Amino acid sequence: MLLGLFMVIAAQAVAVLPAETQYDPTIPKLKQVVGHESGGEITSPEGIVAYLKALSAAAPDRTNLVEYARSW
Structure with missing residues (x-):
């Protein structure tokens, strides 16, 4: 069981x-x-909306942020 837990923790540390x-x-960054x-x-x-707006403002030629729905 401890080995399985260690493997889950180790897997999270791998860089994508x-x-x-x-990087530009x-x-x-999100942070x-x-x-x-x-x-x-x-x-x-x-926070998600704020980050998407920041990404769109930083790279308007590579993004297109469109509001297509709104919840109550």
């Missing part, structure tokens, strides 16, 4: 992209907009 990947520094890392906390719906 290679270390040499170059003008694109905001810069909502205050926490991805997976660190549950992001509120307002």
Whole structure:
């Protein structure tokens, strides 16, 4: 059981992209907009909208944010 728990924890530490990947520094990271890392906390719906708007503002030529529904 402990081995299984260790493997789950170790699997979460694996990077998704290679270390040499170059990121555009003008694109905001989630932490810069909502205050926490991805997976660190549950992001509120307002936080998600704020991050999507920040991404759209930072890269308008690569994004298109369209509101197509609204809940009460």
